[in-house]
Amino acid sequence: MRFLPAGDxxxxxxxxxxDEARRLFTALVAADLPGVREVVPAARTVLVxxxxxRTTVRDLVARLRRVEPAAEVRGSGQAVTVEVRYDGQDLDxxxxxxxxxxxxxxxxxxxxxxxxxxxxxxxxFGYLVTDDxxxxxxxxxxxxxxxxxxxxxxxxxxxxxxxxxxxxGWQLIGRTDAxxxxxxxxxPALLAPGTTVRFQRVEREVVPVRDAPPAPRGSAxxxxxxxxxxxxxxxxxxxxxxxxxxxxxxxxxxxxxxRTANRAVGNAEGTAALELAGGGAVLRFRGAGVLALxxxxxxxxxxxxxxxxxxxxxxxxxxxxxGDELRLGTPRAGLRTVLAVRGGFDAPAALGSLATDxxxxxxxxxxxxxxxxxxxxxxxxxxxxxxxxxxxxxxxRSGRTVQLEVVLGPRTDWxxxxxxxxxxxxxxxxxARSDRVGTRLAGAVPLERAxxxxxxxxxxxxxxxxxxxxxxxxxxxxxxxxxxGYPVIGAVVDAHLDLVGQLxxxxxxxxxxxxxxxxx
Numbered sequence: 001m002r003f004l005p006a007g008d009x010x011x012x013x014x015x016x017x018x019d020e021a022r023r024l025f026t027a028l029v030a031a032d033l034p035g036v037r038e039v040v041p042a043a044r045t046v047l048v049x050x051x052x053x054r055t056t057v058r059d060l061v062a063r064l065r066r067v068e069p070a071a072e073v074r075g076s077g078q079a080v081t082v083e084v085r086y087d088g089q090d091l092d093x094x095x096x097x098x099x100x101x102x103x104x105x106x107x108x109x110x111x112x113x114x115x116x117x118x119x120x121x122x123x124x125f126g127y128l129v130t131d132d133x134x135x136x137x138x139x140x141x142x143x144x145x146x147x148x149x150x151x152x153x154x155x156x157x158x159x160x161x162x163x164x165x166x167x168x169g170w171q172l173i174g175r176t177d178a179x180x181x182x183x184x185x186x187x188p189a190l191l192a193p194g195t196t197v198r199f200q201r202v203e204r205e206v207v208p209v210r211d212a213p214p215a216p217r218g219s220a221x222x223x224x225x226x227x228x229x230x231x232x233x234x235x236x237x238x239x240x241x242x243x244x245x246x247x248x249x250x251x252x253x254x255x256x257x258x259r260t261a262n263r264a265v266g267n268a269e270g271t272a273a274l275e276l277a278g279g280g281a282v283l284r285f286r287g288a289g290v291l292a293l294x295x296x297x298x299x300x301x302x303x304x305x306x307x308x309x310x311x312x313x314x315x316x317x318x319x320x321x322x323g324d325e326l327r328l329g330t331p332r333a334g335l336r337t338v339l340a341v342r343g344g345f346d347a348p349a350a351l352g353s354l355a356t357d358x359x360x361x362x363x364x365x366x367x368x369x370x371x372x373x374x375x376x377x378x379x380x381x382x383x384x385x386x387x388x389x390x391x392x393x394x395x396x397r398s399g400r401t402v403q404l405e406v407v408l409g410p411r412t413d414w415x416x417x418x419x420x421x422x423x424x425x426x427x428x429x430x431x432a433r434s435d436r437v438g439t440r441l442a443g444a445v446p447l448e449r450a451x452x453x454x455x456x457x458x459x460x461x462x463x464x465x466x467x468x469x470x471x472x473x474x475x476x477x478x479x480x481x482x483x484x485g486y487p488v489i490g491a492v493v494d495a496h497l498d499l500v501g502q503l504x505x506x507x508x509x510x511x512x513x514x515x516x517x518x519x520x
Contacts, residue, residue, distance in 0.1 A: 003061045003520040004410035007461045007491030010049045011057065011520060012410040013064060018043055018117055018129065018456075023069035025118075029244075030070070033063050038243045040459035041118040041193075042483050043127065043156075047459030049243070052494075061520045075115070075194030082161065084109075084152050084199050085206040088173035094137055094154060097171075105173065106201065108132055114159060114197040119189060119246035120459065120483035122360045124163035124181025126191030126246075127457060127483075135159065138454060139485055141469040143169035145433065150175050150208030152199070155485060156454050159199075161191070164361045167437060169468070169485065175206040183350060183362070189245065221287035221375040223274075223341065225367050229328065230278030232367040234345060235338075237270045239353035239362070243459075243482060250357035251478050253336050253436060253501030257295030261340035264292035264317050272347070272354035274339040274367075277436075278504075279330040283339075285320045289375065290342040292317050296334030296395050296502060301327050317342075334395025334502040346374040359437050359479040398506030401427055402499055404492050406465065408517035411455065411487035415467070419447040423465075423489060424511050428473065432505040438466070439475040439503055446471025447489065457483045463492035463500060465511070475500060475509075490517075 001024075002014040015021040025041035028048065035055025040047040050060050086106045088094075095102045112135070114128035121127075137154040144167060147153075151162045153170030162168065163181040180190045191197065225232065235258070238251025252258045252275055259269040274283075279298050293300055293314050300312035305323035312318050312326065320326070328337060347354055347364055356363040367373075396402045412420065428441035447467050460466065464476040466486045475492065477500065492500055493514065503509070 003064060005057070005407050005520060006047060006410050006488070007407050007463055008493045008514075009052055010047055010461045011060060011064070012458065013046045013048060015044055015046070015069070019073075020069055021046055022073045022117065023071070024067070025244075026070040026073055027067050031067050033060070033067075035060060038241065040120065040243045040482060042120060042458040043117070043158075043456030045456075045458040047461070049461070057520060073194075075196075078192065078195045079198070080190060080195055081198050081200050082152075082176050082178050083202045083206075084174040084176050085202055085204070086174040088152065088171075088175070090140075090171040091173050094171050094173055097137055098134055100134070108134055109159070109173065110199050110201055114199070116191045116193050116195045116197065117158075118193055119191070120457065121160075121168075121246065121481040122163055122166060123245070123247045123362055124189045124191065125160055126180070126189070126193070126195070126197075128159045128191070128197055129157055130159070137171050139169040140171065143167050143468060147172065148175070148208070150177055150206065152176055156456060158457070166359050166481070175208070177206045177208050221289065221343075221377060223345075223373045223375065224284040224286060225369055225371040225373070226282035226284050226325065227280065227369055228367045229276055229280030231276070232281050233275045233356040233358070234272055234347060234354045234364045234367070234373075235275040235356060236272040236354050238355045238478065239351045242351055246482060247351060247362060248357055248360055248479065248482055250353075250355040250360070250363065252338065252355070253478055254295045254338060254498045256498050257336070257338040258340070260315055261292045261294035261338045264294070264315055265290050265340050265342040266317075267340055267342060267344055271340065271344040273341070276328055276337045276339065277335055279328050279337070281328045283326045285322065285324050285326070287322050287375070289320050290317050291320060291326065292340050294338045294340075296331035296337040298331045298337050299329035300337075303327060331395070331504070333397045335504040336501055341375055343376040346376050357479050358435065359481065395502040396499060396504060396507045398504050399508075401508040401510055402503065403510050403512050404496050404499065406490040406492050406511045406513055408490045408513050408515070409488075412489050412517035414449060414451045414455070414487040415489055416448045416450040419449070420489075422447060423473075424513055427508045427510050430503045430505050430507045430509065434503070434505065436477045436479040438477055438480055439500060441473045441475060441509060443472065447473065449487075455485050455487050457485045459483050460488055461491055463494070463497050464488045465490045465492070477501065
């Protein structure tokens with residue numbers, strides 16, 4: 001086995017094949033090694049996330065080497081039939097790649113018995129394998145930014161069903177209305193590891209079922225969304241502990257801003273708050289309260305019911321009265337502003353968290369005009385913890401360069417020495433196509449691969465620098481897919497992830513490696 005760095009808080013263990021990776025995952029879960037937070041199975045690897053306060057990379061790898069893969073992996077014993085309308089936009093390309101007709105692709109996809117090898121990418125996304133060796137399909141050269149929910153795709157040796165609209169590089173062959181992920185179902189995932197799957201052709205029109213927005217909660221104290229601006233979300237530290245089930249942790253993009261805003265209003269540091277990307281929001285308060293802003297620096301003002309306008313400074317508690325409106329302009333620096341309200345928001349949690357995951361759809365829906373967010377009481381807390389005078393780091397600005405420290409790996413050796421030099425010497429511009437899933441970077445010279453072919457899907461961390469075939473990196477954000485098939489050349493260290501969350505379009509990035517790439 002190989003042991004490869006994946007940032008400064010994770011290790012990739014590379015096995016010989018899918019079977020050994022699955023048996024190793026089973027053994028690692030049973031071993032419960034000190035300092036290990038979670039393990040994520042994939043096609044030929046297991047991603048091991050650890051707490052650097054409880055173990056070192058050296059000690060962890062030494063323990064990992066002593067873990068023997070389990071003797072076998074037991075299946076779930078369940079069987080599922082998925083109805084598919086075979087009208088995918090990539091059917092012709094898939095048939096050409098496999099050297100057969102479209103009808104032959106459809107016939108063999110139905111005739112094969114598929115098994116869920118592991119889950120990942122997004123909640124409910126099962127990686128299905130079969131013994132029909134014809135299915136070995138290359139991914140698209142560049143991933144689509146939007147693949148509709150219910151899309152049935154092929155990539156490498158796998159088939160899968162997209163649980164919801166999301167980006168992806170798989171070849172699309174059809175659609176289904178099967179709900180493969182449903183939090184109201186027990187268990188939520190239709191396609192659990194070990195489940196056998198048969199695909200059945202249907203000719204009727206297929207419309208995937210969409211989640212209904214949650215009903216508003218009644219409360220005398222609330223925040224009303226007059227305008228959500230560019231993007232307005234509920235966020236907290238996230239929902240760790242569910243990665244092996246295909247559920248990302250998600251969570252606020254700027255963790256320090258969440259802690260700072262909550263301290264200023266007297267909340268616990270992990271209390272859910274609002275995360276506004278790009279500005280432009282207008283919020284109306286029902287009942288008295290106390291708010292604080294942190295993170296990006298917007299032109300923020302309160303318009304009182306009598307027409308008075310008051311500026312809102314960052315990181316300071318500000319009292320509001322019934323009917324007051326908070327208006328947040330475009331940030332002067334940074335991208336995301338965190339708004340905490342004393343007492344916190346009273347909303348239904350998903351898997352123990354109020355974080356909105358924009359990729360997987362777990363958690364509250366993105367907020368829209370007319371939404372009403374109930375507030376916990378009381379309106380006043382005994383005291384707020386003022387941050388006090390301190391040298392607050394200025395968020396990144398458009399047109400300026402930010403240095404990010406990275407750990408090279410796990411797939412640095414998939415790239416040429418010239419590509420590594422380009423990664424670390426060239427400035428990369430943040431494009432407008434960036435979001436919480438990934439910050440898309442553009443550079444004058446793309447990163448050149450030394451190794452062709454497909455990378456079997458493997459786990460990735462927040463901050464991973466994934467490189468599609470076009471050579472333009474994508475810097476993974478908190479809502480990134482858990483697994484992917486494009487090689488990761490390095491990962492931003494944990495201490496710099498808050499900076500990544502504040503990168504506005506037009507900002508430039510320069511990567512600084514912590515050390516040369518090497519196996520652990």
